[in-house]
Amino acid sequence: MRELTYAQALREALIEEMDRNPDIILLGEDIGVYGGVFKVTDGLLARYGPERVRETPISEAGFTGVAIGLAMTGKHPMVEIMFMDFIWVAADPVFNQAAKMRYMSGGRVQVPLVIRTQQGGGRGNGAQHSQSLESIFTHIPGLKVALPATPYDAKGLLKAAFRDRNPVVFIEHKMLYTTKGLVPAEEYIIPLGQADIKRTGSDVTVVSLSRTVLHALEAAEELAREGISVEVIDLRCTVPLDLETILASVRKTNRLVIAHESHRRLGIGAEIAALVQEHAFDCLDAPVARVGAMDVPIPCSAPLESAVLPGKEDIIAAIKRLLR
Known part of the structure; x- marks a missing residue:
């Protein structure tokens, strides 16, 4: 397998799916000439042209609403929300239209829509650019929610999102784009709602998602040197939620820590x-x-941000409290 960055894996998934399905259209701010704020869509405008890679005005409510209309009438759009924090501007199109239309039409109207966005702290971007809001989307029936932690998962889950006929909120993390991992050259898809046991263990289960999975793995590695065996489960999706994998692990280890970057x-x-x-x-x-x-709101100051956000040491402390 090849080693790709998280961003490269996402771009490869976009290219494969856009080549496969001519109905996929990308909409978002700065996704064309600039290639996206984190360069995931770099080069796609030249490859597919302005009809399929559409630069939009700074109007999340507007272009998200347009995407929902496109999805309802036969296309398969992908909306890129530059920062997760801006999703509030498009709350009505996402929460009241995309999430509910299939139910309200008795299944006659489908909304095959992917909303790609990124969240989280770590860059000192401040309270309006560092939130983690997966719980908001998880609470709304009708939306599927994916949060990949590795390049392998990012590609496989994004491809699955494009094969789904429901709106999928695909949440990346701004601190993961440059991380690297092994990704197969051949096509593969990771089903939405299938958790992954990233590390097996017997003393305690840690359930995590997105960037916090990496902190959990670091904590497990450090605790292994002290003779503590930690099982790390990456949820990968909050909707559908793979409860059976969690329960099977808890029945084995008898202890559970849940770690995430959101409040x-x-x-x-x-x-x-x-x-x-x-x-x-x-x-x-x-x-x-x-x-x-x-x-508390996520601080801009690096020392304060580090104190507010959870890390490896917080997970280690939680595990040791359970084992006393």
Whole structure:
């Protein structure tokens, strides 16, 4: 297999799917000549032309609404929201139209739409450019939500998103674009809703997603030197949620830590903790632990941002509390 960056894997998925399906149209700010703020769409304007790679005005509500109309009438658009934080501007088209149209039409109208965006902190971009909002989309019925952590997963899940007939919110992380990993040259697809056990272990389960998976793996590696065996599960998707993989691991390790970069309050960790309590309470030898960002706006200052966002040390501390 080849080693690709996260951004290269995403671009390769876009090229393969656009070559396969001429109905795929990209819409977004600076995705053409500039190649996207994180260069994922670099070169696609020259390859496919302005009819399929459409530069848009700074109007998320406008071009997202246009994309939903295109999806309802036979096309398969992909919208790029430059920063996740801007999704609030397009809240009505996404939450009230795309998510509900198939249900409200009795299945007669489908909305095959991919919304690509990126979230998270780590660059000092401040409170309006560093939020992690996967829980918002997870809460809305009708949307599927994917958050790949590795180049391999990024390509396979994006291809799956384009094969789906429902709106898929595809959330990347701004600190992952330059990370590298092995990606097969041959075509592959990762089904939406299939978690991945990134590391097997026997003492405690850590469930994570997106960039925090990398922190969890670092924590597991460090704890292994102390004789603590950590199983790391990458959710990959919050909708559909692969609860069975989580439960099987918890029944083996009897302890669970859930780690994510979004705010701890009402994050996906709260939902998973409730589900595990409902389905595997008798297997738990300790309370479920949650690791997340502090419930404050994400600071711009690097030291403050580092203090607010969860990292390897926070996961290690949570695991050791469970094992006392």
